[in-house]
Amino acid sequence: MPPGAPLLEVEGLSVSFATAGGRLRAVDGVSFSLTQGRRVGLVGESGSGKSVTAQALMGLLDAPGVQVEGELRLGGERLTATDERRWRTLRGNKVAMVFQDPAAALNPRMRVGEQVTEGLLVHQGLGRAERRRRAVELLTRVGLPDAGVRVDAWPHELSGGMRQRVCIAMALACGPQLLIADEPTTALDVTVQAQVMALLARLQAETGMAVLLISHDLGLVAEWCDEVMVMYAGQLVERGPAARVLTRPRHPYTAGLLASLPLPGERRERLVEIPGMVPDMRAPPSGCRFNPRCPRADERCRAEAPAWSEEAEGGHRCHLPLSEGT
């Protein structure tokens, strides 16, 4: 792969599920690319499609009733949702994932050391002693206290923060080029969240991997990411450098999200509300999907779905974007 070429390219990704109430299009025409070594945040509320997008990037959507369209290229290689054999080689080796709930991500009946090196066994065929040595090494690298002892611990003997460290060690065991972290600290306390994000920052810098951080927390994304993508109702509505998107958003939804947050040191009488709620994806609004909640919406927004507008750095999906200067 030539230097500077995108590590991951996603073009027109759409995912729909068969449900009792009809077909639900959870992700609708999402396109973006990720460059090696970048930290990119994917922000959205529940039902925005951010986690389904992540599952598509891990090849985890090959199931009855699920339809995946669009193109995915990882390191230049074109991938389809159904090539499970190929995905099995790529998962762990090229792209790995850390989930919100470390308790659910670990096998409760397997000692943590064995889980951490399970991938190594599959991919590199190591012996037992070597495997254990590697496990201690990996657990030490993620800052698990007393790794030499805890390598033999069961998941339930560890705290939530320690379990998430084990999951991170597991994800990084085979040196992936892309790590997808889906709400990795949402289930953790705020002081432990700070530890885990500091750990991910250190590992990202050491390995030069790209990280896609999926989160509902704009604060976390602001602090941690170089770039931000915002999803609403299955679509990407804004993308750009974190410092720009979070100070001068172009899309009214991004602006609304920012305004609705209580900010440290700036107490206001009332928080700015985004009226209404996220749409039912079985029957999304016509025109722009945000129009029923948007303070700027006019006739055109109600009638015509905005196309993606590419800008110098990033872009947006809005007929009436906020001006760049403000």
Place this chain on the structure above:
Amino acid sequence: MKGDAVTAPHPSPLPEERGASRASPLLRAEALHKRFSVTPSLLGRARGEVHAVSGVSLSIPTGTTLALVGESGCGKSTVGRLVLGLTRPTSGRVFLGDDEVTALSGERLRRLRRRMQMVFQDPGAALNPRMRIADAVAEGLLVHHPQLSRAERQARVAALLERVGLRPEAGQRRPGELSGGQRQRVVIARALAVEPELLVADEPTSALDVSVQAQVLNLLMELKAERGLTFLFISHDLRVVEHVADRVAVMYLGRLVEEAPRETLFARPRHPYTDALLSAVPDPRPGRRRARVVLDGDVPSPLSPPPGCVFHPRCPLYARLTEGERARCRGESPELRTLDDGVPSAHVACHFAERM
């Protein structure tokens, strides 16, 4: 609303709590302790006792909000349950106005509970999935105001639904047909139905989307102003707490480590744990965050809390002390005290808070 629920606050018959404002408190909790015994588990742990709440005293003046802050397992939700009389303390007393919650049981406790209602994190679990919304809201009225006619009850329910921002048709729906934010509005309407004086809100917006959180917080603050409600607001989210609280109490491993007026606590935390908590809060404005203090390790198990100050094994300040000073942190549990810094209403439980 009818006036029967708006009892004028009575002057406190007991000496004022440290930290109470001069207005008489609606709620007072005195030296609450709660121990839970732990039965032997499959994991083969020895039988033990968890000291979930250790000597917590609180006082909330009428019409104000006290936020109780801490991480999971610190005992904040247990304090909420003790205040409501849902759990009996091992020792200590709770007063609502002149009535001692901890001295009542049965019918008398039920009657007192009309004056204090709760809003929990998960509105889905708080509502019976088979009950229509209007019936859920009317339930408390049936119990506490049986004299109301059917028409009067329906009129009150309609007014309450409207007040919390729901359409009248929502009354005919069942919880499963509503969104999380709408369900939390229903829970709030149900709590308001009996015209309480105190609302205990335990993580009321934690399960909601960001865009909906602001709606619910605004609603709670409007209701506070409009009805003179008093709040015990339990939360792990310091951004929310800074927005809603008048005073803030911080808990760690079952103990209060700091209690102070909101502005004071956020401007200048006096306890090293509060300082670390505040610095860990992510700020969406790039470059605006406080210098981060990352604490090592996890919160210790409440089954075997560290001796002396329970925070000392993780304390960034401890690391900067002399060996003689450290011995004190390890040996002696600090009491809440005021500092000689011109803020007599701020209390901190740290032997060396002056060094912060």
